[in-house]
Amino acid sequence: MSAQTEQRENIIKLADQLRWEVGQGFHEQLMEDLYTDAARLADRAVTRPDSKERFDLDRTIDRLVTSRVWGFPMMILLFALVFWITITGANVPSGFLSSILIDQLHPILKGAAASIGMSAFLSGLLFDGMYLATAWVISVMLPPMAIFFPLFTLLEDFGYLPRVAFNLDNIFKKSGAHGKQALSMMMGFGCNAAGVVATRVIDSPRERLIAIITNNFALCNGRWPTQILIATVFIGALVPPALAGLVSALAVVGIAVLGVLLTFAASWTLSHTILRGEVSTFSLELPPYRPPRVWQTIYTSMIDRTMYVLWRAVVFALPAGAIIWLSANVSIGGVSVAEHLINFLNPVGILIGLNGVILLAYIVAIPANEIVIPTVLMLTVLVTGTSSQGAGAGVMFEIDSNTTLLNLLHAGGWTLLTAINLMLFSLIHNPCSTTIYTIYKETGSLKWTAVAALSPLALGLIVTFVVAQVWRLFGG
Amino acid sequence: MSNQPIANPLQPQSVAEACATCPAHSRANLLRLGVDMTDWDYVVALAGNPNTGKSTVFNALTGLRQHTGNWPGKTVTRAEGGFQFGGQRYKIVDLPGTYSLLATSVDEEVARDFILFGQPDVTVIVVDATRLERNLNLVLQVLEITERAVVCLNLIDEAKRHKLEVDERRLARDLGVPVVPTAARQRQGLQELLQAIDDVATGRTVCRPHRLKVQSDKLSYALDRLAREIQAAYPQLSNARWVALRLLDGDEAIADALRRGDLGDLNRAVAAEHAQNIIPLVEVAS
Numbered sequence: 001m002s003a004q005t006e007q008r009e010n011i012i013k014l015a016d017q018l019r020w021e022v023g024q025g026f027h028e029q030l031m032e033d034l035y036t037d038a039a040r041l042a043d044r045a046v047t048r049p050d051s052k053e054r055f056d057l058d059r060t061i062d063r064l065v066t067s068r069v070w071g072f073p074m075m076i077l078l079f080a081l082v083f084w085i086t087i088t089g090a091n092v093p094s095g096f097l098s099s100i101l102i103d104q105l106h107p108i109l110k111g112a113a114a115s116i117g118m119s120a121f122l123s124g125l126l127f128d129g130m131y132l133a134t135a136w137v138i139s140v141m142l143p144p145m146a147i148f149f150p151l152f153t154l155l156e157d158f159g160y161l162p163r164v165a166f167n168l169d170n171i172f173k174k175s176g177a178h179g180k181q182a183l184s185m186m187m188g189f190g191c192n193a194a195g196v197v198a199t200r201v202i203d204s205p206r207e208r209l210i211a212i213i214t215n216n217f218a219l220c221n222g223r224w225p226t227q228i229l230i231a232t233v234f235i236g237a238l239v240p241p242a243l244a245g246l247v248s249a250l251a252v253v254g255i256a257v258l259g260v261l262l263t264f265a266a267s268w269t270l271s272h273t274i275l276r277g278e279v280s281t282f283s284l285e286l287p288p289y290r291p292p293r294v295w296q297t298i299y300t301s302m303i304d305r306t307m308y309v310l311w312r313a314v315v316f317a318l319p320a321g322a323i324i325w326l327s328a329n330v331s332i333g334g335v336s337v338a339e340h341l342i343n344f345l346n347p348v349g350i351l352i353g354l355n356g357v358i359l360l361a362y363i364v365a366i367p368a369n370e371i372v373i374p375t376v377l378m379l380t381v382l383v384t385g386t387s388s389q390g391a392g393a394g395v396m397f398e399i400d401s402n403t404t405l406l407n408l409l410h411a412g413g414w415t416l417l418t419a420i421n422l423m424l425f426s427l428i429h430n431p432c433s434t435t436i437y438t439i440y441k442e443t444g445s446l447k448w449t450a451v452a453a454l455s456p457l458a459l460g461l462i463v464t465f466v467v468a469q470v471w472r473l474f475g476g
Numbered sequence: 477m478s479n480q481p482i483a484n485p486l487q488p489q490s491v492a493e494a495c496a497t498c499p500a501h502s503r504a505n506l507l508r509l510g511v512d513m514t515d516w517d518y519v520v521a522l523a524g525n526p527n528t529g530k531s532t533v534f535n536a537l538t539g540l541r542q543h544t545g546n547w548p549g550k551t552v553t554r555a556e557g558g559f560q561f562g563g564q565r566y567k568i569v570d571l572p573g574t575y576s577l578l579a580t581s582v583d584e585e586v587a588r589d590f591i592l593f594g595q596p597d598v599t600v601i602v603v604d605a606t607r608l609e610r611n612l613n614l615v616l617q618v619l620e621i622t623e624r625a626v627v628c629l630n631l632i633d634e635a636k637r638h639k640l641e642v643d644e645r646r647l648a649r650d651l652g653v654p655v656v657p658t659a660a661r662q663r664q665g666l667q668e669l670l671q672a673i674d675d676v677a678t679g680r681t682v683c684r685p686h687r688l689k690v691q692s693d694k695l696s697y698a699l700d701r702l703a704r705e706i707q708a709a710y711p712q713l714s715n716a717r718w719v720a721l722r723l724l725d726g727d728e729a730i731a732d733a734l735r736r737g738d739l740g741d742l743n744r745a746v747a748a749e750h751a752q753n754i755i756p757l758v759e760v761a762s
Contacts, residue, residue, distance in 0.1 A: 007708075027725060033688055036691075049638075
């Protein structure tokens with residue numbers, strides 16, 4: 001042992017010895033001194049207004065939005081409003097984008113390919129597969145995202161989200177989870193991978209694991225478009241056009257609320273079975289309300305969220321488009337690969353109120369939930385052979401209105417049950433591969449990663465199965 | 477060679493050169509470098525309680541657009557960016573918001589370890605002017621660890637809205653480090669903040685940070701004794717008393733650092749070459 005090492009070890013020994021002499025209250029004593037100093041310094045520096053303020057706006061708002069009676073209804077109302085604006089606002093730009101990208105640009109590209117003598121195979125792969133998948137992603141996803149994300153970010157900037165956490169805190173505690181899980185769940189509504197990282201604010205490993213495993217029940221960016229589209233097409237069609245927007249918005253809110261309820265249920269189950277333990281307490285700070293910076297918020301949410309999600313979707317849509325087109329155009333024994341797969345998955349799909357197309361789409365979309373809808377549509381066109389508009393197998397054609405879309409899906413054998421179960425399955429299934437990888441990085445455990453990835457999938461299969469059986473029993 | 481002016485800082489040869497070396501020029505010339513962090517001269521850490529606007533300050537300085545949000549606990553990992561000011565290139569690290577540096581959770585550990593082992597040249601502590609007392613708890617803890625700090629008294633606009641008056645000069649005297657009032661959301665006070673960072677980084681401002689007054693005699697004695705031993709083992713260390721505190725508290729990470737000999741790196745004395753032009757802007761009153 002060198003002299004240096006010995007000197008260092010001696011210091012540590014001395015510290016251990018002194019710790020005994022100082023006694024138990026050391027830490028508290030120190031914190032008290034710290035607080036005293038801070039209070040004294042703050043007191044010297046700050047001059048407070050003499051008269052009490054007559055009216056404190058922040059407090060008044062807080063009393064309302066965190067009230068036991070009005071807290072929850074206001075929350076649901078506010079989110080319903082956000083979705084209603086999103087759904088009604090997105091229709092027109094969606095149609096506009098698809099008419100440009102699909103009706104006009106696609107034939108031009110195909111024509112150009114033919115004029116330079118490109119082979120039909122290559123032109124099909126590039127433009128009918130990769131280009132159309134991407135064009136679909138953009139026209140379906142960009143408008144709702146460009147409306148939804150800025151609105152959500154405005155709420156965040158204003159300071160509403162911690163109030164939601166405050167409202168939910170009590171239920172989380174009763175579920176045996178940490179109150180801060182409300183915050184990581186909020187992040188999950190943006191992106192589950194981000195939500196999983198956000199669980200770092202939770203100190204206790206037990207409660208952090210619960211938060212990580214249940215984060216998937218917070219509906220993420222990639223799944224909002226699926227919910228919004230299916231709700232608009234199927235649920236909105238059940239009621240008169242005047243009410244369609246409102247009713248579809250409520251359907252989406254319903255799914256999101258179901259996700260929150262499932263988070264509670266799953267947390268409760270986990271904390272009463274494999275993750276038993278004490279609930280830790282913490283203090284949650286309600287930040288002051290700040291007037292949102294509207295333009296900055298719109299700008300940053302466009303760059304941060306909208307473009308980020310869109311870019312991810314496009315990156316995954318390009319290869320997925322190619323794979324789908326290939327699987328539709330490469331045949332084994334006279335039947336295309338895609339049809340083989342769909343036929344193989346169909347029995348299971350039908351059993352749980354979905355179909356083979358949807359299940360195949362969810363397998364293709366493991367890297368990114370964003371491409372579920374484009375994949376479903378391409379495959380449905382393939383299966384139904386709706387290629388009257390001059391497109392080949394596995395090619396998406398123009399879908400200029402929700403009615404056309406509805407007709408296409410009806411032709412693919414879709415019913416209201418399919419739509420409802422798709423919305424349910426979109427909420428309850430395995431997280432995307434990015435999230436799974438993040439869970440692995442955060443937990444460092446294959447076992448917990450497997451639990452987090454597979455248990456929602458199992459639950460989703462059970463839920464859709466039960467819904468399908470009950471629905472069929474009562475003659476749906 | 478006639479077209480090569482003789483370098484003489486006292487007598488600049490051309491107007492362009494005169495401008496480039498004038499403080500007024502460089503002050504107006506914050507160069508936001510985004511994620512470009514190559515060849516930095518100094519490292520700046522951004523610490524502070526949750527939801528005080530660290531990310532907003534970070535974005536304003538780097539030109540990056542890290543997502544900001546009005547809720548505590550938004551940043552759990554650290555973000556890094558770069559900027560250039562006064563001819564110096566800075567790397568700036570946005571740490572997770574914490575109430576203390578006692579390392580009881582992952583985010584506190586990330587923040588503490590960076591201030592401790594990342595050796596930032598300047599630690600900027602962003603505080604909420606409307607909640608000064610609670611924010612000072614963290615400031616005092618940071619000042620125990622490092623003496624090269626700047627307090628960014630943020631949300632000063634909100635303090636005004638609540639009719640609170642904060643005497644930043646008194647606070648600066650009490651804390652022994654520069655205190656700069658800012659309203660980062662409105663980009664107010666950022667130039668002054670940059671100047672303060674620059675002054676501390678280059679050693680023009682020498683801080684004499686407030687150190688915690690320990691009330692208990694027994695504790696005070698134990699601390700002094702342990703700190704003396706630590707100082708003997710690490711003569712360069714500027715925060716021996718803080719290390720002593722952590723050791724008494726049974727902080728294993730610090731004990732390990734001591735065993736490895738990493739503690740010696742904690743302190744970097746003010747660069748000697750700046751010694752001649754030190755302007756003691758901050759003086760400890762008591």
